[in-house]
Amino acid sequence: xxxxxYGKGKDDFKGLLKKHGLFWKGTMMKPWWGSDxxxxxxxFERDTERDVTISATLTWVGDGDKETPFITDLRVLVExxxxxxxxxxxxxxxxxxxxxxxxxVHRPQEKELQARGCPDRWIQLEVERWKKDRSKRMRCGxx
Numbered sequence: 001x002x003x004x005x006y007g008k009g010k011d012d013f014k015g016l017l018k019k020h021g022l023f024w025k026g027t028m029m030k031p032w033w034g035s036d037x038x039x040x041x042x043x044f045e046r047d048t049e050r051d052v053t054i055s056a057t058l059t060w061v062g063d064g065d066k067e068t069p070f071i072t073d074l075r076v077l078v079e080x081x082x083x084x085x086x087x088x089x090x091x092x093x094x095x096x097x098x099x100x101x102x103x104x105v106h107r108p109q110e111k112e113l114q115a116r117g118c119p120d121r122w123i124q125l126e127v128e129r130w131k132k133d134r135s136k137r138m139r140c141g142x143x
Contacts, residue, residue: 003053
């Protein structure tokens with residue numbers, strides 16, 4: 001989501017974390033909140049000179065396939081901001097947490113690249129490269 005969208009929903013997001021018992025457990029380099037059964041990891045792109053958030057990516061990791069009350073409430077919040085939730089790795093189990101972090105670092109940010117004027121073909125090639133590399137990591141157990 002864009003920084004302005006994150007800013008609009010930031011207080012509501014913090015309220016959801018508190019309501020569902022997810023507490024800060026991360027660092028400034030790897031921010032995340034969690035409980036015994038689920039966690040939310042965040043990746044922020046910041047403009048430190050202007051002290052603003054350019055974009056925010058939130059990734060939820062749950063315990064098993066069942067949707068929790070937290071993720072249900074988060075879906076509502078995200079939809080109210082006019083955004084959609086993407087399922088990156090719904091087939092992964094709890095032991096595969098590393099692939100979530102890998103996705104956060106390596107997945108091309110398509111909308112960001114489009115906003116910067118990158119050609120659509122180049123963006124498509126980057127997404128294909130990411131998918132291929134991700135598939136190799138999962139197949140070879142290099143998580």
